[in-house]
Amino acid sequence: MVVLAVLLGLLLLPVVVDAVRHGELRRLAIRNINRRRGEAVLVVAGSMLGTAIITSAFVVGDTLGASIRDTARTTLGPADVSVQTLDVGQLAELAARLADPPVAGTDGVLPLVIARAPVATPADAAGERRAEPHGVLVEVDFEAARRLGSDPAITGFAGAGPTPTGDEAVLTAALADHLQLGVGDTVEVYAYGTERAFRVRDVIESVGVAGFGGGGGRGVFGAAQAGARSVLVPPGTLAALRATPSGAPGPAGSAAPPTGFVLVSVEGGVYESAGRIDTVLPEVERRLQGVAGVQVTPVKQDLLEQADAVGRQFTELFSTVGGFSVIAGVLLLVNIFVMLAEERKVELGMLRAVGMKRGRLVRGFGMEGAAYATAAAVAGALVGIGVGRVIVYVTEGLFSRGDLGIDVTFRFAAEPASILTGLAIGLVISLVTVWATSLRISRLNVIAAIRDLPDPPGVSHRTRSLALGAAGVVAGGLLFAAGLAGARAGALAGLPIAAFSAIPLLARLLPRRLAVNVLCAVALVWPIAVFSVLPGVMDGADIALFVVQGVLLVAAAVTLVTVNDEAFGQLAERLSVAGRGLSMRLGLAYPLARRFRTALLLGMYALVIFTLTFMAVFSRLFAEQAPRFTEEVRAGHHLLVESNPGNPVSTEALLEQPEVEAVAPILRAFPHFTAHYQPEPMPWAVTGIDERLLAHGVPVLASRVPEYATDEEAFRAVLADPGLAVVSEFFLQRGGGPPIDRLRSGQTFTMINPASGEARELTVVGVLSADWMFTGPMVGAGGLVDLLGPQAVPTRHYVRLAAGVEPDEAGVALTGRFLANGADARSFETIIRSNLSQQEGFIGLMEGFLGLGLLIGIAGLGVVMVRAVRERRRQIGMLRAMGFPARTVRGAFLLEATFIALQGILIGVTLGLVTSYQLLANSSTFGDSDLGFLVPWAGLAVLLAVPLGASLLAAAWPAGQASRIRPAVALRIAE
Template identity: 40%
Template structure:
């Protein structure tokens, strides 16, 4: 993933390593000091490496998830397309022949290594009889010359077809159709060509690869190849027997396609696709405007794969970013502790002439050793985590898209990017922390005295902070006015932070820090109340910034006011008992070491906040399933997709007669046509979207499918919008996620936006206005065959005028009679109308399956994010381990004064309890509050008035497991502290 970032990341990593290596070579004593520290404390070295490892592993795992989806979608290029790069599709046999003749000069083009004309028709295929009969309603019957197909794509081109062309009454089937019908070579199958059965004997079964897996846009095709002329004779017979001129004209002729293979392999020829497609359009001439369309399916598939992989990888990178931040904070905490431990040594080094920059260099060299080791370990670990995610995701995808099979893959680009990014994050963290560590008073450091926290800011610092505050404030105003997601949160918060040094000259630091934290926290929680459209921008950066700001601000506010927070413990602390003494010892260290405590709290708070937020979102999704069924269905029970080549005559009567009498209450036929549309969320006319136009009849508009937003000038309610769409050809209705295939929820455009709709067969273009946005567009997505086209709903008359004969009755919206099961009705419809290729989808079941898949995906992301809790828990364990070492003399003195070992042990356990509970409860409270504000104010939850759900069971389980794991990490340090011998501790030297 992200090959465009590879060179910059390599350059930055090489620069950082080069500077570190130069410092190590130029000043050998820094190298010796750094390596000595690494060898001296192997346990600490392992802790630091572990902190760095997780960041690298999460980055590599996220990128591998993107690579996996990218590779999985690209499999379509091999299975469905093979050597096919471009197609010229004609909807009549005669025009298809003309197109093939006009494209014949391409055979001499050096960029083209194959040209093949095929004819296809969608038909139902059956095998067996009686109860043993099996049906495939969406079979594809093709005519192709096999010797020509074998040469298609050049020698060894892997076309997927070879051998002799099947003769009359014989057929070659691909393994998908053979598996669906449970047939093999020698078995008979019945193909329903224009409702009339024709029997063929299976000659052989071929793998569904390349031409043997090709289709008309689906990702999974059930292909059957017959003798040339079979489809033409069936069409002429059907047209001759049709009653009336209108009935004959309504028949869809077999589709004729001229397939073009570019020079190069399956993916290599894609670079020539634009050039060859332009040449094809030139050769076709007037046919472009009369029903012959040039398409670049290979380019579309590969581009779609790249987008899908980038979006899913970015999603997991977004989720993992909180754990990566927690890992960076653990690294900061460890190095701050190391600096405190070596304070006397560092003070003496500065006293004998070592510069501050040399101290920083020594820490960076040491950190570089840890970072390199972590990268070498984290990269393969990330591959393992990615493999686990792929295994879990496969089960989720299988629940709602049977045509999607994940193939685990990780590219060398992703490995390099992950390694370099993890290395740079670790080195940057170490460098920034080292600069902070190097700023100390030399005399105080030699004497091991506490640092002076009241040091006044320099004049230069005040001037720079004042200027930065002014600039950021000026930049924040347009960002807030324009509701720019990331900047709306970030710029005002940075302006407040830059004002802190100035305010600290006028008021006590505690007041200033608390006030700044309170302002940032309040802005993070209420910005979306003042700017409701802040989440309309679908970017993950907004959520990362928001979560980080909330966690840091809340922790600073709590840490700076621990005395107020601990007031409930006053009575326990003041008691002259062992518990009172243990409690006083337990809270003294967190209060006295604010930075370390704060860093540990942020690790807990940030991850728990995000986990609770996602748990609540999952609960809200589950709560609204019944509401979603009502929104999506508008009262309909079944969506029935039919083969446009074999439509059902008079469907309102046919579906309510015979054995279906009494089962169907209402039927609404809907006509549709494939289309291309502009992206209303961008001003670029070059951006096109695969769409499908649906004609809105008066009957359909009367159903009043709920709208999430509408054009105010059309009327006060949804019904007025649907009336306008049905009667006025200027208006269309879209979904809010039109032209969006991933990312956080949010609409990129509003009603009133312009839209351009194009007929791909004729090139005819119409300009429309978006009248409204569907609350749930599920009813206007086709049968689950792998196609993905955004619905565009317009007037039936306008659609017929633009798309002409390509607008065909393809959908029947069916409302079951009272008391009739949707499952029973779906089975009866498919049994009776299988010759029309009818596929019945139960709307309620589809909605519930989608909701179930969404919740499973939430659980998967929660599991990925839970790795961040490991960081927080490890951070607490590190802090307590370091506390034992730092306080061993103090513990020795306390033991010498008569304090019992169990009191020391209890104080350490209470200290970890205090820190862990504070971080967990703070994160949980912020997660609930943030989710509540989103629920009540975000447009994503408009129309949902079911009450705010709190997933008490999941949240309490999360809190309990985290708290128990935190206590377990403290048991060993507490036992070590209790086991310290007073006589040894008071004399030991570090």
């Protein structure tokens, strides 16, 4: 932020000084802006989108961060540290150790017991029931809960009355709302193979300790759950349920046992306490030394750190993807200023002729640009808040899809600091562009400018080009050398930078066009080929690297096209036979003659369309491959049945169902893991399998160690050896996108029992290409139970259906039949399609976000066409005088816009298709499995039609204006 402020100061200082000290520069700038207010508005509108994109990325990050931070209020309240044990008999002792005497800096401890259990309403008159398969049963002393910390209001128990007794229960509002239950209603819970009904005595808000669900979440958003859907039951209920299994379905012995917690509150309320946890934690750990099976977690600190990390991730994701659009915005700014300068060339030449120094000319032009940039940055920041809000709205909808199980209530947040940062970044980018363009513009030849002629090439210009070219070649070479040593950006960009820089050097030896063609071809091929040529370096490329790749490819392709564009001119000439196609001839003449400007416009379009094509390929690829992915994961089974760990479905019960032919039970747990790229223990799911999973097939591996000839051999080795595992490419990954670091066959990782601290090193024998059902590493069930004991619960079953049974229908039937187990039976294809739909949704969101970049391109084209009409007014007048019909003039402008937009779109689409094909088919960037390649025809049709149509619409108004120019007026003004 300081660097940003300094940069901004440096860029704005000359403007402020000149505005105060040089009245003539100020007047020049103000009058030039005032002279064409409509165009000034267009310039600001076109330039603000970059800032809007950056600001919206910050707003999305703020909202995600704030939403997760808010779960500290809704799931922890005053609780800062949790002490967890599977031996609930230890709770009293643990609480006593921490409370007597109190640990300095803490203001209370609270023991409580939590179990997971399905919860349901009794059947109504129609036999219908509402159920919550992931319910939580909590035993806690309400009075003690209110005393935790210094403020009962944040505990969630302030108005909750006494601890329930007998058949009373208190529900959290999250559960009551879900089940549509109120005070006096009956709620049924199912746990440990038995069931029990309670009368709802009260419903309390799902906040603070009342919202505490014991954690145990999964993945990046593990802790970011809204207040738990809990039934607060009388003390002793859980022990009683475990002791008296009835005839209800479910194996009591295999259910996850209740977990005991002692929550410790650090002084300072919900948020202020987080900073003091580090001072308290060592003493808490010291006091618990010698107690076996205890896990101490600074839950609030973890959650807040996670909130910040997720906020940063989303800001980074959206700002990086938005980088394409921001670059398009920069190109637009350059284009606008180059046009402004050309339009005022004579005026600028005269100013130089009457003695205005070059520096002052730069500052005068810079002042006008700074005014546009400032207005655009302010407007962009405001628009960015709105864009951010839209993204948040869509993201919230996407989070609720699929199997991520994320249940966060979004709280829209736009921090002033973030908005200012977005504004400042946008302004700095604009000002740098403005100053650089002003410098370029000021190097005009006075005579040529006054006579409105092109600048003659100068000797000093050639010398400078050669010197800069040589420096670029050296810099590119050094970057490339760094790339060979492992620096991805260097490997990607070094060679193209050297190639671009070598153009002026090679042009001295070869004809210029040949030199440009050869070197641009190198710059075009390398960024695509590098992923196959240097896989060791390029694997794990992040999104920022793809932005760099896009910029390099587009720069090379646009240069190649613009140096070879005579072909289009010849085509236009042929089409203008007998007067037809005159519009085309006129329409193509200008973009072909003004190559720099045309290249900037092409770049804007191509850059954004390249990315959109890339995304369209992936979207189609995933959408089309659901059946294939299903075949790869299902191992000959049809349904995945998940159930609540507190009352899991038994294998025997499932086998008794008429639709079921075979069942493979799967153990699940959430231990901690470390790997070479994840040195800190990280909670992740693990899956324990036995012989039964392999009875009808095996999951397909993307790669395996060479010792095993088939995937089945690799899986059988896992069953036989507790030190072996199969993992997915996404194991221990944070965030989205291709895997950054991953385990390969033959590498090792460590699984840790979080309760005992016992660790086991595992060797990877095979890698799954994807992890659609969040299985985590697959290990032998026996070995898993040895390490994790009762934490490993058979909450999943792979079910093979009898011949002729329709999987989705069977899934619905089994879900209903095993409601008491919290069962959720779905076909593998349904699960995969659901997750794919979420992925497609995110891709769609990104495409929408990039659509803003397209807006920049389209707005840019509109601005350029408006200015072109003004610039060519005299020529249009002459054409009309010569007898060119108005429709020919209008057609010429529309064809010019079509030519530019279509060229840009085609460059972008071609690059997008070639690059995605290369990355998917010939590199391991997106994993070892062959994802195949499909051309997204429908997506491409949209990509072609929408921007082209929008471009024509943007050009329609200026084209109409041009056609309505009265020749005498245009010529009179000119004369």
